[in-house]
Amino acid sequence: xxALELRDVSKVYGVGPTxxxxxxxxxxxxxxxxxxxxMGPSGSGKSTLxxxxxxxxxxxxxxxxxxxxxxxxxxxxxxxxxRRRSIGYVFQDFNLLAGLTSLENVALPLELDGxxxxxxxxxxxxxxxxxxxxxxASRFPDELSGGERQRVAIARAVVGDRHxxxxxxxxxxxxxxxxxxxxxxxxxxxxxxxxxxxVTHDAQxxxxxxxxxxxxxxxxxxxxxxxxxxxxxLTPDARS
Amino acid sequence: MSVRHALLALLSEGPKYGLQxxxxxxxxxxxxWPLNIGQVYTTLQRLERDGLVESDDEGEExxxxxxxxxADGAAELAEWLRTPPDMTSPPRDELVIKVLVALxxxxxxxxxxxxxxxxxxxxxMQQWTRLKDDATDDEVGFLLVxxxxxxxxxxxxxxxxxxxxxxxRLAADPPPVVTGSPLLPPxxxxxxxxxP
Numbered sequence: 001x002x003a004l005e006l007r008d009v010s011k012v013y014g015v016g017p018t019x020x021x022x023x024x025x026x027x028x029x030x031x032x033x034x035x036x037x038x039m040g041p042s043g044s045g046k047s048t049l050x051x052x053x054x055x056x057x058x059x060x061x062x063x064x065x066x067x068x069x070x071x072x073x074x075x076x077x078x079x080x081x082x083r084r085r086s087i088g089y090v091f092q093d094f095n096l097l098a099g100l101t102s103l104e105n106v107a108l109p110l111e112l113d114g115x116x117x118x119x120x121x122x123x124x125x126x127x128x129x130x131x132x133x134x135x136x137a138s139r140f141p142d143e144l145s146g147g148e149r150q151r152v153a154i155a156r157a158v159v160g161d162r163h164x165x166x167x168x169x170x171x172x173x174x175x176x177x178x179x180x181x182x183x184x185x186x187x188x189x190x191x192x193x194x195x196x197x198x199v200t201h202d203a204q205x206x207x208x209x210x211x212x213x214x215x216x217x218x219x220x221x222x223x224x225x226x227x228x229x230x231x232x233x234l235t236p237d238a239r240s
Numbered sequence: 241m242s243v244r245h246a247l248l249a250l251l252s253e254g255p256k257y258g259l260q261x262x263x264x265x266x267x268x269x270x271x272x273w274p275l276n277i278g279q280v281y282t283t284l285q286r287l288e289r290d291g292l293v294e295s296d297d298e299g300e301e302x303x304x305x306x307x308x309x310x311a312d313g314a315a316e317l318a319e320w321l322r323t324p325p326d327m328t329s330p331p332r333d334e335l336v337i338k339v340l341v342a343l344x345x346x347x348x349x350x351x352x353x354x355x356x357x358x359x360x361x362x363x364x365m366q367q368w369t370r371l372k373d374d375a376t377d378d379e380v381g382f383l384l385v386x387x388x389x390x391x392x393x394x395x396x397x398x399x400x401x402x403x404x405x406x407x408x409r410l411a412a413d414p415p416p417v418v419t420g421s422p423l424l425p426p427x428x429x430x431x432x433x434x435x436p
Contacts, residue, residue, distance in 0.1 A: 039362070041401060041404065041405055041408075184373075187373075201401070203361070203362055203365055203393070203394050203397040203398075204365065204369075204390055204391075204394050206362060206365075207362060207365035207366045207368070207369040207390070208366075208369050208373075209366070212359075212362050212363075212366070214355065214358065214359065216351075216355075221355060222355050222358075222359050223359075224359055224362055224363045224366060225363065
């Protein structure tokens with residue numbers, strides 16, 4: 001099932017001489033259970049692509065379809081509900097609320113969506129358990145390590161019944177061991193059926209994706225082919 | 241990879257047979273470096289000639305012949321572990337040469353050439369990452385080998401990204417062209433392995 005589709009999406013900021021074409025005719029399809037990485041240098045349009053995919057911004061032209069529904073056909077309120085219910089975001093700097101515990105942070109999107117406090121907490125606890133963080137449920141963000149904070153952020157992004165996980169440089173400033181931990185969790189969420197899009201300039205992170213799309217000057221210029229089985233690396237040629 | 245020192249390392253754990261050495265070598269390197277048995281025996285012969293290992297005097301040539309490390313062998317191994325490999329001169333890197341050549345050819349878009357290589361390297365990294373994903377935590381040797389390969393390829397991507405950025409800036413703000421100026425200063429040309 002297609003979870004996210006961008007059809008010929010362009011985004012222009014400003015007008016006249018200050019006009020900036022952040023995205024140009026971008027088309028991208030992400031199926032449920034698939035992790036796609038978008039790689040490109042700063043200014044290539046990666047973050048714009050993600051905010052448009054997550055309905056935080058509307059494209060100038062083109063269409064964004066989330067779980068079969070075009071965002072253009074929805075009201076502001078309907079889009080806000082879609083964001084609360086179906087889309088999870090993970091940001092580089094985690095964006096956890098400092099005054100809330102891990103569990104409260106994770107349960108918050110459900111509560112905002114009108115789910116009762118008790119049910120929201122049960123679902124939040126389940127998401128924390130899946131990420132091995134249930135023993136940190138009552139800790140506040142400043143009592144957690146960087147890696148733990150990002151786990152909480154991922155739990156918040158997948159809590160409830162979310163089908164689309166969008167991540168902007170999700171390993172941020174984490175060291176390579178913690179960064180690998182984070183991307184393994186994102187990948188595990190995708191293996192449970194979530195569609196994932198991560199934007200990153202980090203090739204090691206991107207290499208966990210099923211497909212890597214390369215963005216340059218707002219355009220998709222290339223993408224990886226489905227890789228052959230890894231056994232091909234273990235032939236005698238691998239010695240050289 | 242020095243097979244010689246790898247065999248000394250395995251023998252430093254205790255006496256072993258040739259076949260056993262081969263199996264252990266492959267197991268420890270996560271089977272990424274296959275080794276044929278002939279290579280094991282020729283290396284052992286040379287190590288014995290140099291006094292770094294000893295073999296059973298009575299044992300016949302073949303799989304039943306045991307080997308053990310000598311004091312000189314142990315010293316050699318300790319010395320090797322702490323000697324950094326030679327990284328002083330840049331290796332003759334085919335990818336760097338291709339991008340440099342693309343820079344000089346009319347009608348070739350260097351950034352497209354860079355992208356072809358970038359995609360290939362990322363695809364390779366995806367394959368290594370699958371192997372890492374399938375491995376279990378106790379396969380330490382294998383995981384270290386895979387990490388080394390991923391970091392090496394990651395460095396190639398970083399270089400390609402840096403090259404791409406430099407070329408993009410250059411295209412936006414081209415410097416005055418000095419005709420006949422060499423692409424590389426002569427000294428670096430020699431080090432890069434370019435022919436005079």
